[in-house]
Amino acid sequence: MTIAINTRDRILEAAKSRFHSRSYADVGIKEICDTALIQKGSFYHFFPSKQDLVLAVIDEFATEWAEGFVAEAFDPSLPPMERISYMIDAAYYWQKSAKEKHGKIPGCLFGNLVLEVSTKDDVLRARLNAVFAQAKSRFEEALNEAMERGDIAPLNSKLTAEAMLAYLEGMILFAKAQNDPEVLYRLGPAIMSLRIE
Amino acid sequence: MTIAINTRDRILEAAKSRFHSRSYADVGIKEICDTALIQKGSFYHFFPSKQDLVLAVIDEFATEWAEGFVAEAFDPSLPPMERISYMIDAAYYWQKSAKEKHGKIPGCLFGNLVLEVSTKDDVLRARLNAVFAQAKSRFEEALNEAMERGDIAPLNSKLTAEAMLAYLEGMILFAKAQNDPEVLYRLGPAIMSLRIE
DNA sequence: TTGACACTTGACCGTCCAGTCAACTATAAT
DNA sequence: ATTATAGTTGACTGGACGGTCAAGTGTCAA
Numbered sequence: 001m002t003i004a005i006n007t008r009d010r011i012l013e014a015a016k017s018r019f020h021s022r023s024y025a026d027v028g029i030k031e032i033c034d035t036a037l038i039q040k041g042s043f044y045h046f047f048p049s050k051q052d053l054v055l056a057v058i059d060e061f062a063t064e065w066a067e068g069f070v071a072e073a074f075d076p077s078l079p080p081m082e083r084i085s086y087m088i089d090a091a092y093y094w095q096k097s098a099k100e101k102h103g104k105i106p107g108c109l110f111g112n113l114v115l116e117v118s119t120k121d122d123v124l125r126a127r128l129n130a131v132f133a134q135a136k137s138r139f140e141e142a143l144n145e146a147m148e149r150g151d152i153a154p155l156n157s158k159l160t161a162e163a164m165l166a167y168l169e170g171m172i173l174f175a176k177a178q179n180d181p182e183v184l185y186r187l188g189p190a191i192m193s194l195r196i197e
Numbered sequence: 198m199t200i201a202i203n204t205r206d207r208i209l210e211a212a213k214s215r216f217h218s219r220s221y222a223d224v225g226i227k228e229i230c231d232t233a234l235i236q237k238g239s240f241y242h243f244f245p246s247k248q249d250l251v252l253a254v255i256d257e258f259a260t261e262w263a264e265g266f267v268a269e270a271f272d273p274s275l276p277p278m279e280r281i282s283y284m285i286d287a288a289y290y291w292q293k294s295a296k297e298k299h300g301k302i303p304g305c306l307f308g309n310l311v312l313e314v315s316t317k318d319d320v321l322r323a324r325l326n327a328v329f330a331q332a333k334s335r336f337e338e339a340l341n342e343a344m345e346r347g348d349i350a351p352l353n354s355k356l357t358a359e360a361m362l363a364y365l366e367g368m369i370l371f372a373k374a375q376n377d378p379e380v381l382y383r384l385g386p387a388i389m390s391l392r393i394e
Numbered sequence: 395t396t397g398a399c400a401c402t403t404g405a406c407c408g409t410c411c412a413g414t415c416a417a418c419t420a421t422a423a424t
Numbered sequence: 425a426t427t428a429t430a431g432t433t434g435a436c437t438g439g440a441c442g443g444t445c446a447a448g449t450g451t452c453a454a
Contacts, residue, residue, distance in 0.1 A: 029411080119303060179322065193390055
């Protein structure tokens, strides 16, 4: 009970970084236990299954991400369209520094999981969708505010927000394929040209 | 030697559809053999390893795809920008019919594999990049022709082509996450607004 | 007819997988 | 002091994994 919370966190941390840099299927419970310096029985005391673990990882990382550089990018004191380019820049620097640390671009944890598990696990798919929905609304708010201020011509903010997020995920996919964060640097600014309606 | 080519094709076919609708890690050699009605020893006569199989699947599907609806979309007799929207439409109908058949959107085989294996296997990553490079040049040619004809304002066709393909992959990712091909229908047309330089 | 070779069979190998469990320890409330 | 419970240990299960192999069978060229 005393260091138990600590144990749970160590499991979560070990799982998060490994799921992100490799894949869900590729990372075993045993490996996570070894990293967290615990035994299997202890793991299953906290998480009834591997699926429960990855759900917790998704929640953890979504919060960390939303309260971290997403909050920083979508700072209300910034002009709305600048928030969006800040977001792209943040993604670029994040992937770049991850590559410097580990030699490989991990891509987006949520995007990786979506393509890996969507056809096999509806519970995971639903959770990942919820994360994307959150991100989408950030873009949408920024677009609405930009329209109100007359910074951009009128458009469908809901659809354009979705398009922008899709474009971001697509760029990250290409960056990962080429193992080159500069893809984001080259293609990033074009997000501003995207518009629907 | 007589029905051997047939056997190889059956292996390839079984592997292709399974890798596409599930994932590389999730589909075992045994399952592929059962589907192709052969034994393991026979499989390893044609493919020295699972990696060799997936490389062959990538090549097969890339060819089938390039000579199939990509060739149809990028028909030189079509106005260049119409080729691009034809390509989006084709992706939409393809995912839609796949969902009707199997209940789930499989997404793009190449995109799926990129996110699954890029950090773990440079050989696969390189092959997938080659496939994307081919597709990119199709978009690029269309953009160049559109510029020559004065259909669109001058832009960097290489980068814009890459951006468009990234956007397509991003839309497919979202469609898979929501298991809804209509995402492509809603977001597809915005590909025309993408431009770099 | 013989030999070479493409192809096929099915048993087998060692390893890893997610998950289980009975037993143990440490803590905190009564 | 007793009891309940949270946390931990490490051995264990059954099955799946990628891959190997010796022993075949069928076909073709010489």
